[in-house]
Each structure stands twice: as C-alpha cells, then as structure tokens.
Amino acid sequence: MARLSDIIEEFLKELIIEEEGTVEIQRNELASKFNCVPSQINYVISTRFTAEKGYYVESRRGGGGYICIKRVNPDSAGDYLMHIINSLGDKISQLTSEVFINNFVDYNIIETREAMIMKAATSDKALSFVPMDKRDDVRAAILKNMLMSLTVL
Amino acid sequence: MARLSDIIEEFLKELIIEEEGTVEIQRNELASKFNCVPSQINYVISTRFTAEKGYYVESRRGGGGYICIKRVNPDSAGDYLMHIINSLGDKISQLTSEVFINNFVDYNIIETREAMIMKAATSDKALSFVPMDKRDDVRAAILKNMLMSLTVL
DNA sequence: CTTTTTGACTATCTCTGACTATTATTATAA
DNA sequence: TTATAATAATAGTCAGAGATAGTCAAAAAG
Incomplete structure (x- = not known):
C-alpha cells in the first residue's frame, strides 16, 4: 500500500x-x-x-x-570530500586520522558504523605488518582511498 | 494447543x-x-x-x-563475523577479499556503502606503498580489523 | 512464577481543506 | 499616461482528521 x-x-x-x-x-x-x-x-x-x-x-x-x-548534496558532499582528500598530506598518524574521521561523522558525511570501519582500517593494529617508518604513508593512502570511494556515490 | x-x-x-x-x-x-x-x-x-x-x-x-x-543470519551477526574472521587466512588477495565483502552484503551483514569503503581500504591501490610480498598480509590484517570492529555493534 | 493475551493510551506519519500571502494582470481614476 | 485599485492566479500555513504502529500494565493462562 x-x-x-x-x-x-x-x-x-x-x-x-x-x-x-x-x-x-x-x-x-x-x-x-x-x-x-x-x-x-x-x-x-x-x-x-x-x-x-x-x-x-x-x-x-x-x-x-x-x-x-x-x-545540491551529491555534488557538495563529493566536493567537500575531494577538498579534504586534497588537503590530506602523504602521511597521517592514527590520532590525526581519527580526528578527521570523527569530523566526517559530525558533518553527516559518513555514518557511525562507517566511521568504525574506517578507524579499524587505519589503526596501528591493522597496520602492524607495515614497518613503522612506512605506516603513516600507508595509512594516508588507505584513508584517501576510502574517502575517494565515497565521492562516486 | x-x-x-x-x-x-x-x-x-x-x-x-x-x-x-x-x-x-x-x-x-x-x-x-x-x-x-x-x-x-x-x-x-x-x-x-x-x-x-x-x-x-x-x-x-x-x-x-x-x-x-x-x-540477518541464522547465527547472530557477531558470531557469523567471528566465524568468518577465524576462517580467514593470514594472507588474502584483492580479488578474494572482494568476493568476501560482496558476500557480506548479500547476507545483510554490511551495507553497500560500507562494502565500498572496505573494498577501497583493501585495494592494491590503497596498499601501493606496501611491498608486493607483504601486501596480502597487510590486506588480511586490515580486513580482519574492519570486521572485528563490527562485531561489537 | 513465567509467559501470553488484551486493551487503553500514546506517538508518529499522512492527507485534507479552510484560510492566508504573494504576484501578475486588468480595470479605473486622476 | 500614470497611479491606484480590483481581480485572478498562484503558492504557503496550520490545525484537525485519518491511519498506522508502540508502550505498558493488568488480566489470563500455563
């Protein structure tokens, strides 16, 4: 009905x-x-x-x-994400990454569960096999990639 | 009666x-x-x-x-996830990872957007800084970590 | 004592219509 | 001709009616 x-x-x-x-x-x-x-x-x-x-x-x-x-939203959310992605450096610490992810939740860009997944993917624990001196590079690449995946939806 | x-x-x-x-x-x-x-x-x-x-x-x-x-699943989602996590090896290819992730969507364990994030996080692109011979280990660790984060929700 | 059944009361979402507000057009007056 | 007033053509607001689902505690059943 x-x-x-x-x-x-x-x-x-x-x-x-x-x-x-x-x-x-x-x-x-x-x-x-x-x-x-x-x-x-x-x-x-x-x-x-x-x-x-x-x-x-x-x-x-x-x-x-x-x-x-x-x-308006599809574009502007995508634009906002692109802006953030571009502003991210080539390295990012776990803590900084979490701050960013929390902000995305605050700005309604992502859901709580999505944030949990992102934090899990960028945690030191998940990257334990990556040598310390490369870890922040890998983390930045992963974070950017996850954010990029959202710009097309 | x-x-x-x-x-x-x-x-x-x-x-x-x-x-x-x-x-x-x-x-x-x-x-x-x-x-x-x-x-x-x-x-x-x-x-x-x-x-x-x-x-x-x-x-x-x-x-x-x-x-x-x-x-959601005959078992609880958490149990199901734990089961999957335990069944995952220490290494996983990008392709296998995607197959798993697609299955989670089919079984209503995760949403489409969440799947996209997971795929992005475990793609070869995201892990380009990780040496080839370590990539599948890192990928498995990331995937497990993301799934673990969902068992508590 | 625990589980099931019931119903009165509440919460939320949708649909409707009377009344109001705004803008464009036309008629009238100066 | 120009200013003003009336009329027509729209859209907006809001409160009430209707249609569902949720809650909770008392009664009934087991």
Whole structure:
C-alpha cells in the first residue's frame, strides 16, 4: 500500500535525474496529476526535499508561479570530500586520522558504523605488518582511498 | 494447543523463507488475520525476532505504515563475523577479499556503502606503498580489523 | 512464577481543506 | 499616461482528521 507521498517523491526524483539536478513544477498542476489537494505537494516537499537531504527549493506565488527543486548534496558532499582528500598530506598518524574521521561523522558525511570501519582500517593494529617508518604513508593512502570511494556515490 | 504467538512466529518465519530473508507486513492486517489485538504482533516480534536471534526489524507509523523483518543470519551477526574472521587466512588477495565483502552484503551483514569503503581500504591501490610480498598480509590484517570492529555493534 | 493475551493510551506519519500571502494582470481614476 | 485599485492566479500555513504502529500494565493462562 504505497503512500501517495512516496509516489510523488519518486516521480519528482526521477524528474530531477532526467533534468540533471533541477526540476520546476506548478503546484496545482502536479496535485491534479496525482488527484490530491495542492497542499499535499507542500507536505511532500517539506518532508522529502529538505536541505538536510540535499535539496534546495525555491518558489513563487501569483500568476505563473512555480516551485523549483534543486539537488545540491551529491555534488557538495563529493566536493567537500575531494577538498579534504586534497588537503590530506602523504602521511597521517592514527590520532590525526581519527580526528578527521570523527569530523566526517559530525558533518553527516559518513555514518557511525562507517566511521568504525574506517578507524579499524587505519589503526596501528591493522597496520602492524607495515614497518613503522612506512605506516603513516600507508595509512594516508588507505584513508584517501576510502574517502575517494565515497565521492562516486 | 499451540500458543498463538508460536503460530504467528511460525507464519512469519515461513514467509521470510519464501521471500528470501525479508518480509513486510501491516500490523493491523496481520492481527486481524489471526484474530488478535494488534499489540500481540509487537509481542511476537519483541520476543521472537530479536537482534540476538538474528533479525533486524524496522517499522513506520502513519498511513501506509508497515513492519519489516529481515533475517540477518541464522547465527547472530557477531558470531557469523567471528566465524568468518577465524576462517580467514593470514594472507588474502584483492580479488578474494572482494568476493568476501560482496558476500557480506548479500547476507545483510554490511551495507553497500560500507562494502565500498572496505573494498577501497583493501585495494592494491590503497596498499601501493606496501611491498608486493607483504601486501596480502597487510590486506588480511586490515580486513580482519574492519570486521572485528563490527562485531561489537 | 513465567509467559501470553488484551486493551487503553500514546506517538508518529499522512492527507485534507479552510484560510492566508504573494504576484501578475486588468480595470479605473486622476 | 500614470497611479491606484480590483481581480485572478498562484503558492504557503496550520490545525484537525485519518491511519498506522508502540508502550505498558493488568488480566489470563500455563
């Protein structure tokens, strides 16, 4: 029993993909397409296309009014990660690495579990077979690689 | 006379087998199917489909609400992971590592994003600073460490 | 005594509609 | 012609109704 809101959400997201990141609609038109009251469109937008979820919405009332939804997060999260990756040096200590990873959680770039995995992968324990003098290089390479893998999703 | 809770438990487990590991129900619907109060469904879930027993449950209230039960693994995820960790040798190739990681996703042990992170951490690219003859040892250590970090969550 | 069953009360999410706010267009007055 | 007022065309807000699921403690069963 799919909810109408979910159906409308899906419809809009597909449009956004088709239109490559932005879509412009008219509230009443969309509402009548889905046989619902216009305010349902507002409901869908305010619960599904929030800034937190990576969307930016603007609108205008009056004759020729519209609602425009833009997807911002995929790029900006990717950009942010690229920025961090570029700022990382060729060597990094376990402690510094953990600080970075904790920051990613704070900034909602990664989940707690993902952070645990990353910390585990970059811990001295995991790298015990790597000679001390190479360890910080390897750690930096691993961390960068893990972060890079997230920029494409 | 079998207890109702047992009957509902059995019904759900069969459904889970049919649906290959996951089932989605509506509380009221299921309750009326078995002629019981809706909260009995909660009772069954909270006593029979616990995390300890290898199930993961999520739900949503409101119109079109649902309860979704996923079987993580016959054993608990932690046990399963420990088993895998112990079965891993001291060396592992990139290819073998990826096969393992893909299996974890299939068995609902980890998420797709987590898999990507793990693959990135154990790729030859990430380990390019590690001499070839040590690489598979380091990779095995990293993989084990990442998996270990998940056994405690 | 422990487990199961029940139901009253609560929490959360969705849908609806009346009322409000804003903008564009058209009509009217100066 | 220009300024202003009325009208039309949109979108926004919010509270209430509807639809689910969750909690908890008492009653019932074993």
